[in-house]
Amino acid sequence: DTAVSQTPKYLVTQMGNDKSIKCEQNLGHDTMYWYKQDSKKFLKIMFSYNNKELIINETVPNRFSPKSPDKAHLNLHINSLELGDSAVYFCASSNTDGYTFGSGTRLTVV
C-alpha cells in the first residue's frame, strides 16, 4: 500500500504542451511538497502546501501551477512545456517525524 503515490511515472511530451502530474498520500500528513531534480542531480523544493494552503513558492515560473483539492492530494500542472522542464519531479508529504517521498515522475520534453 503505497504511502505517497504519483502518476504518471514517465511522461514524454512535446514542447508547448500542457501536462499534469498527480500526487496522493495516504499517511494523513498535513503538508505536501513538490521537489524537482534536474539533470545535475540538484533536488530543489518548488512548492509546499499545508492543509490545502500554499506556504512555499520557490520562485518557480508561473507556468507551473500546483493545486491541492484536499490535504491528501497535490497535483502539478505545467503549461507551455519547455525543454528545460525535463527533470524528475518528486512529490512528498511530511509530519513532525519527517518527509516521505513518492517514487518520482520523469518528465522528458522533446
Next chain:
Amino acid sequence: DQQVKQNSPSLSVQEGRISILNCDYTNSMFDYFLWYKKYPAEGPTFLISISSIKDKNEDGRFTVFLNKSAKHLSLHIVPSQPGDSAVYFCAASKGGATNKLIFGTGTLLAVQP
C-alpha cells in the same frame, strides 16, 4: 548558491568495511540535518537525522556526526553491506524536519562484495 555540499560524487568501499560520507553546509541558521538514501527509479527514503543540539546520533549500523563549528556532518555506515549501494543525499533545514529541505547533490556509494 549551494548551501549544502557533498564534494564526493562517488565512493567505493569493500563489504564489511566502514563507509564515511561527508557533507558541508554554509548557512549557520540550519538546525536540523538529515540523510536520505535513494535507489534508481525510487524516491529518497529517510535514513537518519540529527538536531543541531546534538553532535552524534546512532541508529543500528548508521551514525551521523555533526561538527557545528566546522559546519560539517558525516554519515558512518558500519559494517557496509552490498545492499547499502545507493545515492546518499544530505539535507538541512531551519526549524525542524518538516520545513523546506535544502539538499546536497548526493554521493553514489558502491559497496563491493
